[in-house]
Structures are given as C-alpha cells and as structure tokens.
Amino acid sequence: MASDYYAVLGVQRTATPEEIKKAYRKLARQLHPDVNDAPDASDRFKEVTTAYEVLSDPQKRQMFDRGGDPLSSGGGRGGGPGGFNFDDIMDAFFGQSQQRGPRSRVQRGQDALLRVEVELAEAVYGVTRELKVDTAVVCDVCAGRGSDDGAPPAPCGTCHGQGAIQHVQRSLLGDIRTARPCPTCHGFGSVITDPCRSCDGEGRVRARRSLTLPIPPGVDHGTRVQLSGEGEVGPGGGRPGDLYVEIRVRRHPVYTRAGDHLECQVTLPMTAAALGTTLDIPALRGDLEGESDAPPVTVDVEPGTQSGDVVSVRGEGAPRLRGAGSGDLRVTVVVETPTDLDDAQRALLQQLAATRHEDQPEARLGSTPRSVFGRIKDAFR
Missing domain, CATH: 2.60.260.20 (Urease metallochaperone UreE, N-terminal domain)
Structure with missing residues (x-):
C-alpha cells in the first residue's frame, strides 16, 4: 500500500489544489538536496515529490482516494515510477510558473524616451513643438504580418506547435523533464515560410516620423510628458509603447x-x-x-x-x-x-548724517539691535 500522500505533504484530505501546491513548494524549498545536507533530505524530497505528483493529478488523486496506488503500474507523470516535471521544482523555488506553450508573435512595443530643450518662458507658459522621432513602425509592405505573401505562419514541424522541446534526464530522484525553446521556431510554435523582404518577418521597420508635442504650462527641468501609443511598435505589428519626452530648460x-x-x-x-x-x-x-x-x-x-x-x-x-x-x-x-561722490554730494551726505546723528555711528554686529548704552547716548543728544 502506498504512503499517505496527504500526511507526507501535511494537508487535509479536503485540501484544494492550490493548498496542495503551496505545501509542496514549502517542503521542496526545505528539503532539496542542494540546500539541505541532512542525511535523509534526498529521500524525503523524493517522497514529497511523489506525493505531489499524485495529489496534483485529478485522476491519480481520485484513484488514491479509492484505496489504489496510481504509481504501481508505472503511470507516473515523468514516464515511470517517481517521475516528475522539473517545472514544478522551478515553481517551488521561484514562486511562479514558467511560461509554457508557444509565445505570441504579436507583442507590445517598448516605451521610448526623448529629451527636448525649451526656453524658460516656454516651460512656464507652455508651447507646442513639432518633433522628428526615429522609432519602430508597422511595416507598410506586410502590414505587420511578417509574411511576404500574406499567408499565416505554418505550424513548426520540430515542436509540432508547442514552442518548446521536452528533454528527459535520468537522476537519483527519477526522471527530470525540462523544456527549452524550440530552436527552429524560437518558441513561437510556428514559422513564417516566406518572410517579408522589407522587415525580415518582424512585422515592423524603423522610420523617422513627425509628431506634435504639446508642452503644458508649468513644466520644470526634468518633467516628463507622456504621449500614449507614440513609442516603439511591438514585434508582429503589436501595440506600440508610450513615448516619454523629458523637458530640459535652458538657463x-x-x-x-x-x-x-x-x-x-x-x-x-x-x-x-x-x-x-x-x-x-x-x-x-x-x-x-x-x-x-x-x-x-x-x-x-x-x-x-x-x-x-x-x-x-x-x-x-x-x-x-x-x-x-x-x-x-x-x-x-x-x-x-555710491562711490564717486563730488564735493557737493559729499557735503549733502555729511549734513544728512549729522541730522540723523550718524556722523559718528555706533557699529552693530550682525542684526543685533543697538545696545542700551547707545540708546541712552541718543537720548542725551
């Protein structure tokens, strides 16, 4: 009779698939031989991996709940007893599933950054500028499809449309399966048999174009103005990113x-x-x-x-x-x-100083008010 896989993972028999996966991730991080040098770590890691293999598969879990052993006939997920998928271990250590299946040829483009110099008055009160930008745009020959004749991409004969090639490696822990991007289609799952001569199958080309930039009043040095959808067009003619214009104000x-x-x-x-x-x-x-x-x-x-x-x-x-x-x-x-006084101006200033009792002024340091003795002297005058 097989082990109690629920007890191995430390979950209830009513545990949800997400709870089972969470428990496996926690134990796998603790018991993996690369991070745990305990003598029994390897055996325990293999045990929790086998438990997860059964309980994460609805059919095998149902068979186990009925009292059977889903691994007794060699029907493990890795192609034999104790086999497992390497992606599950990657999930345990990195906390998220790796991208599986073919990736889309159409992707969002990257954002672009452009710097523009303006005068101080233009930054304060606003201005409109006409700009010339060099970015990726949709190929006007194939309209972003990447094919010279307009035909859709054909399924890849190497990976049969999966976008990845499976590799199985024998180890002490069982059969380890890994997936690598297909070298023929580069992970797309399909190939363009007749690429566009203008864009070489990318669906986009680089070109210079003009656009109007409204600079709002009140921008300062370093302010970035965002122009949505004016950045780089994505591969396959995908949705363009945004263009950010950084304002530089001249002195x-x-x-x-x-x-x-x-x-x-x-x-x-x-x-x-x-x-x-x-x-x-x-x-x-x-x-x-x-x-x-x-x-x-x-x-x-x-x-x-x-x-x-x-x-x-x-x-x-x-x-x-x-x-x-x-x-x-x-x-x-x-x-x-004033530094260039004539005799008459100097006489007038001397007369002003005398009337203000400043002909022999008392010096003050910093912003300190006049001393008490100075104010008494002024009173006697």
Whole structure:
C-alpha cells in the first residue's frame, strides 16, 4: 500500500489544489538536496515529490482516494515510477510558473524616451513643438504580418506547435523533464515560410516620423510628458509603447525658477531704497514668440528697503502644473552704495548724517539691535 500522500505533504484530505501546491513548494524549498545536507533530505524530497505528483493529478488523486496506488503500474507523470516535471521544482523555488506553450508573435512595443530643450518662458507658459522621432513602425509592405505573401505562419514541424522541446534526464530522484525553446521556431510554435523582404518577418521597420508635442504650462527641468501609443511598435505589428519626452530648460539671463515661483534680482541706488520707488520689470512672457509687447511687471519698493530684502508680486510666477493658480515673482533688492561722490554730494551726505546723528555711528554686529548704552547716548543728544 502506498504512503499517505496527504500526511507526507501535511494537508487535509479536503485540501484544494492550490493548498496542495503551496505545501509542496514549502517542503521542496526545505528539503532539496542542494540546500539541505541532512542525511535523509534526498529521500524525503523524493517522497514529497511523489506525493505531489499524485495529489496534483485529478485522476491519480481520485484513484488514491479509492484505496489504489496510481504509481504501481508505472503511470507516473515523468514516464515511470517517481517521475516528475522539473517545472514544478522551478515553481517551488521561484514562486511562479514558467511560461509554457508557444509565445505570441504579436507583442507590445517598448516605451521610448526623448529629451527636448525649451526656453524658460516656454516651460512656464507652455508651447507646442513639432518633433522628428526615429522609432519602430508597422511595416507598410506586410502590414505587420511578417509574411511576404500574406499567408499565416505554418505550424513548426520540430515542436509540432508547442514552442518548446521536452528533454528527459535520468537522476537519483527519477526522471527530470525540462523544456527549452524550440530552436527552429524560437518558441513561437510556428514559422513564417516566406518572410517579408522589407522587415525580415518582424512585422515592423524603423522610420523617422513627425509628431506634435504639446508642452503644458508649468513644466520644470526634468518633467516628463507622456504621449500614449507614440513609442516603439511591438514585434508582429503589436501595440506600440508610450513615448516619454523629458523637458530640459535652458538657463535664462535674468529669471530663475524655484518651484512655482520666479526669481530675479534688481540693483537700486541708496536713495531709491531709502525713499521707496516703483519699478517696471520686463515680463518673462515677452520672451514668447509673438508676445514681445507683453506689459511689464510693476514692483513696488517700500521706503527703507534694505539690501537683500525680497519683494513678492503675487500671481506673477509659473502656473501650477497640478492645481489652480500660479506662484509669485520674487524680486531680491540689492542696494548700491555710491562711490564717486563730488564735493557737493559729499557735503549733502555729511549734513544728512549729522541730522540723523550718524556722523559718528555706533557699529552693530550682525542684526543685533543697538545696545542700551547707545540708546541712552541718543537720548542725551
């Protein structure tokens, strides 16, 4: 009488095929002689393999449940007692079944990547570009069929349409079956007897084509724009992949980008920073083709502005790529100290310093306020 195969795998008699397969995978990983050097590992591995051979086959399992021994007549799956399929061991170690049967000639194409340089204004406000791309396209001679005469592929005479050749190897564990792609049809299960002369049976050729790229407002350096279905056509004229266009933004002489904000720097004379002023800064939008007459951006500089202060203009930055609204324009003010004073200008500044009690100023380190003694001195003055 055969062993209790359910007990060997550690499952109930009502176990589902998936539970049986899961139990076998677990035990096979533990007991395989390549990973387990215990003296009885080889015998136990062979035992669980035999149990799985019976319980994974509905007919053999039914015979065993009725009290018979499905292996007594030599009807094992490997062509003899103790035979097994090597794919089941691969399942146990890699957790998934290997692809079986012929593979399709028609496959999805690969994605493609293209890099495009744009000006800062084009990235901020959006632009449309006409591109030339070199990708695989459907062969216009055979329309993707791969055959010169349009005839469908014929079944492979070597593998008889299976796409693989079975090999049986004797071992101490029994007969081990392995499957290798058919060398004649390369795993397709069929052969093209009269390949297309244009694409050599691939169903696709490389060609240059034109396409329109809409670059949305608000993209930044490194942003990728996806064009669905504009990538490489797959083998056999299969569905094309996607085209990804990576945006590269050229450096601007005035403006820089900080997220959704635009930044620039202006230099003001000392008197303008002290008294306050209004500036008109050329708009970045004016760099776009056809918008050179765009109105400037007005920046209000408050009286007493210090060098390094930042004045923000709401809504004059880059549109948000995801979401509503725009960032700000941030203007950094640099106060310029005059260096070429004449006698009259120097006298006026000396008079101003005297009226502000700054003719002998007290130095301050960093941003620390004036000392208590300095404020008392000012009070006595």
